[in-house]
Amino acid sequence: MKATERAAEIISRSSATLALTGAGISAESGIPPFRGQGGLWDRYNPEEYATIDAFLNNPGKVWNMLKEVGEIILKSKPNDAHRALAELEEMGKLRGIVTQNIDGLHQAAGNKTVIEFHGTHKQIICMSCCKRIKLEQLIIQDLPPLCSCGGILKPEVVLFGEPIPYDALRTAFQEASTCKALLVIGTSAVVAPASQIPLIAKQNAATIIEINTESTILTTGISDIFLEGSASQILPQIVNLLKQ
Numbered sequence: 001m002k003a004t005e006r007a008a009e010i011i012s013r014s015s016a017t018l019a020l021t022g023a024g025i026s027a028e029s030g031i032p033p034f035r036g037q038g039g040l041w042d043r044y045n046p047e048e049y050a051t052i053d054a055f056l057n058n059p060g061k062v063w064n065m066l067k068e069v070g071e072i073i074l075k076s077k078p079n080d081a082h083r084a085l086a087e088l089e090e091m092g093k094l095r096g097i098v099t100q101n102i103d104g105l106h107q108a109a110g111n112k113t114v115i116e117f118h119g120t121h122k123q124i125i126c127m128s129c130c131k132r133i134k135l136e137q138l139i140i141q142d143l144p145p146l147c148s149c150g151g152i153l154k155p156e157v158v159l160f161g162e163p164i165p166y167d168a169l170r171t172a173f174q175e176a177s178t179c180k181a182l183l184v185i186g187t188s189a190v191v192a193p194a195s196q197i198p199l200i201a202k203q204n205a206a207t208i209i210e211i212n213t214e215s216t217i218l219t220t221g222i223s224d225i226f227l228e229g230s231a232s233q234i235l236p237q238i239v240n241l242l243k244q
């Protein structure tokens with residue numbers, strides 16, 4: 001039996017399948033991943049651009065990166081991998097998604113249960129009065145953009161040094177400890193605490209199915225099935241097998 005067929009069989013028999021997604025699932029939607037060649041951290045040193053201290057010390061500088069990310073997100077659309085996960089949920093074969101992504105593409109594809117572990121770039125919050133505006137409504141003239149109250153605006157994303165939103169952390173860990181199968185898609189799985197999710201699932205006897213264009217720290221030792229290739233090709237194949 002081919003690995004894709006084994007994965008489809010496990011999902012068809014599983015009473016609770018969860019997905020953990022990372023930047024790789026959105027790569028074919030035109031959003032660059034963080035690590036590796038052409039990744040965001042190639043051009044922006046995360047210590048200077050992705051920590052809460054860097055933001056508080058020099059929000060204008062960090063907004064150079066945030067503005068670029070926001071523009072890319074506004075143009076992006078879900079790809080076949082996002083659509084396949086939405087179909088899996090619709091079929092009753094996926095309990096939910098824990099995503100490290102901040103692009104809102106799972107919801108745009110139709111998924112209803114999405115835990116945004118690192119927050120969202122689709123919502124902007126004022127650091128003084130806590131007013132929220134949608135990314136679509138943000139008009140940037142100067143950097144950093146300011147709220148009508150004069151406060152500094154910040155996307156509702158988790159920067160390094162900030163805590164994971166409590167509800168997201170609690171629910172994600174709970175889901176990880178009770179799922180029977182975990183799809184780990186397009187993540188290098190090196191950033192904690194999201195990287196603990198596959199370990200928690202594994203400790204609780206879930207089958208780990210990893211989909212990635214290259215092997216990761218999970219591939220040998222944690223993943224039970226490794227499907228090497230693009231998520232936008234592999235996930236639709238799994239959905240088709242489940243329909244047969």
Ligand code: OAD
Pocket residue numbers: 021022023024025027028033034035036039050100101118158159160185186187188189190191211212213214216229230231232
């Ligand atoms: P990374 O950039 O670290 O990893 C992306 C992964 O996707 C890599 O393992 C690639 O091999 C894989 N990949 C690329 N294209 C793919 C495709 N078409 N199909 C399947 N896999 C593909 O991104 P994340 O693991 O999401 O956090 O990074 C985790 C966190 O690090 C991010 O949420 C962000 C970052 O720092 C914060 O900023 C807090």
